[in-house]
Amino acid sequence: MADRRSNVRAVVKLKVDRGEQYLLRVPLFVTANLSRSGMFLITRNPLKEGTDLDLRFYLPKDKKRIDVTGMVVWAREQGDVANLPPGMGIRFVRINNDDQEHIGNFVEEIVRKNY
16 A cells, blocks of 8 residues: 655654543543644544544643644554554644644654654
């Protein structure tokens, strides 16, 4: 299967939560990777493809919260692929341009440090 991702991804663990209305009912997600256009969220209960969800998170050492709307573009169930966690690939469908640029700069910095 060809990799269709067009943006560089950084392996980074971030705590991500859903919008205000979900805080009391939905646990935090943890990312496995991040790019300027999306992220992979580790979860034992991935949502169906096409599901929109509001997400919010902070980049390490940042005080500014990033709020995005993402769409589930693919999901992996527990045990689908050996040694890979279950979760879902999220594409950002609504994001502030400044936040997207900030994420892109953060990802590029991480990639530069690691390679």
